[in-house]
Amino acid sequence: MKNFITTENWSKNELQDILDYAKDLKINRFQKTLKNKSIGLLFFNPSMRTRTSFEIGIKELGGFAVVLQPGKDAWPIEFKLNSIMDNDTEEHIIEVAKVLSEYCDLIAIRAFPKFQNLEEDFSDNLINSFAKYSSVPVVNMETITHPCQELAHILTMQENLGDLTGKDYLLTWTYHPKPLNTAVANSSLLIASKFGMNIKLLCPSEKYILHEKYITAAKQNCKSNNMSFEITHDIDYGYAYADIVYAKSWGSLSFYGNPEEEKIIRDDYKHFIVDGHKMSKTNNALFSHCLPLRRNIKATDEVMDANYCVAIQEAGNRMHVQKSMLSTLLKEK
Ligand code: CP
Numbered sequence: 001m002k003n004f005i006t007t008e009n010w011s012k013n014e015l016q017d018i019l020d021y022a023k024d025l026k027i028n029r030f031q032k033t034l035k036n037k038s039i040g041l042l043f044f045n046p047s048m049r050t051r052t053s054f055e056i057g058i059k060e061l062g063g064f065a066v067v068l069q070p071g072k073d074a075w076p077i078e079f080k081l082n083s084i085m086d087n088d089t090e091e092h093i094i095e096v097a098k099v100l101s102e103y104c105d106l107i108a109i110r111a112f113p114k115f116q117n118l119e120e121d122f123s124d125n126l127i128n129s130f131a132k133y134s135s136v137p138v139v140n141m142e143t144i145t146h147p148c149q150e151l152a153h154i155l156t157m158q159e160n161l162g163d164l165t166g167k168d169y170l171l172t173w174t175y176h177p178k179p180l181n182t183a184v185a186n187s188s189l190l191i192a193s194k195f196g197m198n199i200k201l202l203c204p205s206e207k208y209i210l211h212e213k214y215i216t217a218a219k220q221n222c223k224s225n226n227m228s229f230e231i232t233h234d235i236d237y238g239y240a241y242a243d244i245v246y247a248k249s250w251g252s253l254s255f256y257g258n259p260e261e262e263k264i265i266r267d268d269y270k271h272f273i274v275d276g277h278k279m280s281k282t283n284n285a286l287f288s289h290c291l292p293l294r295r296n297i298k299a300t301d302e303v304m305d306a307n308y309c310v311a312i313q314e315a316g317n318r319m320h321v322q323k324s325m326l327s328t329l330l331k332e333k
Contacts, residue, residue: 003131003138004325005124007147007187008217012194019155022317022324033327034063040104041067041141042074044111044126049291050141050148053319054108061323066104070096079129093126097133105330108139113181118256122211137329145214146183149290149314150191151321156314157195157244160286165196166227168283170242173203174298175270179251179259184290186214188246193221198228202238204269207254235272239281247274247289247298274299279308288314 007015025031039058043051051067058065068074077096078089085092100107109130113121124144131138140147157164169192171185189210192199199222203209209231222229232238239245255262273296279287287299287309295301303309 001135001137002329004147004329005127005131005138005140005143006145007150007190007194012196015151015154015194018151018321018324018328019158021327022151022155022320025323026317026320030060031323031327032062033323034058034061034330037063037105037330038103039063039065039326040100040107041065042107042109042111043067043069043141044071044109045142047110047141049315049318050110054141054322057319057323058326061327063326079126093129094133097130098135101135104136106137106139106326107134108141109143110141111143112183113144115179115181115251115259116257118253122213139326139329142183144181144183145187145190146290147187148318148322148325149184150187151325152314152317153188153246153288153290154191154195155317155321156288156310157286159313159317160310161243165225167197167243168200168241169197169244169246170200170202170238170282170285171246171248172238172272172274173208173269174247174249174272174274175266176249176294176298177263179255179262179266180249182210182214182250182253185210185248185250188248189214189218190221192244192246193218193225193227193229196225196227197244198222199230200238200242201229201231202235202272203231203233204272205233205265207252207265208250209253210250211253235278236281239278239285242282242285245274245279245282245285245287247287249298270297273297274303276300276302276306279303279306284308286310291315 075090078092111126127143171188219229289311
């Protein structure tokens with residue numbers, strides 16, 4: 001039984017098979033690959049794209065989705081082992097995962113990092129606990145990475161550029177008034193490096209470099225593909241000759257748990273907004289973002305409305321890649 005928690009333990013060929021079937025499903029939308037399958041979608045955080053695309057996608061394949069929001073319409077869950085549960089939680093992950101496995105053929109989880117304890121957040125304990133105690137496959141709908149977004153991102157790039165090997169890929173930090181989690185940025189490095197691109201990570205200072213775990217994984221992928229991996233704080237150098245510009249905002253790991261302190265330095269970097277002038281320095285690059293996106297904060301109207309912006313196509317592809325990935329997991333079960 002295989003989970004889809006991170007793409008790190010999926011080979012490029014396995015991921016390409018999912019992408020290829022997603023291309024078929026985009027044309028032949030209604031299939032029966034999830035007939036009589038019930039899928040639990042657990043949201044610990046809000047969503048627009050993920051919830052809609054999973055619910056509709058499952059229905060289009062003949063399956064049934066039940067959406068639960070623990071702490072809102074389902075009991076709050078305890079994740080600490082050997083906990084004396086005298087706080088606000090009503091049941092333990094051990095029972096939750098086992099009971100849901102009695103009803104569901106697959107469990108999908110969205111649980112963002114809490115941005116309080118770096119080590120705890122990067123251990124991805126919540127979804128790993130579901131994987132440990134469930135007897136059905138577990139899927140990541142965004143925790144410390146966002147593997148479903150990775151698949152949609154790569155499918156969109158392939159649809160527009162064909163083979164991605166050797167393309168110049170820029171992941172740029174953008175400003176946002178709040179410190180956002182690093183999931184999509186981590187995922188961007190993992191998947192772009194796995195699919196054989198030269199990578200530049202552009203961020204305002206050393207304080208905004210992503211977690212060592214993902215930098216190391218991306219460097220290793222680039223090395224084994226004979227591609228380059230660079231970190232830069234120079235905006236002109238970052239954009240130069242890029243074929244793909246992917247933008248994301250994230251909070252500094254140096255100020256983890258101290259959003260007020262970080263805000264003082266972050267507010268100096270509003271000029272990292274993606275605009276037409278920066279895009280003009282690229283090799284006619286595609287621009288994308290996972291969405292949601294604050295216009296004229298992260299990217300200008302000019303960029304979002306340009307023909308080179310493929311963010312809507314990427315959001316649309318979420319449904320096709322997820323349908324393909326769910327069919328693959330439940331076929332292998
Ligand atoms: N990109 C993405 O996951 O969007 P939602 O947060 O709306 O699900």
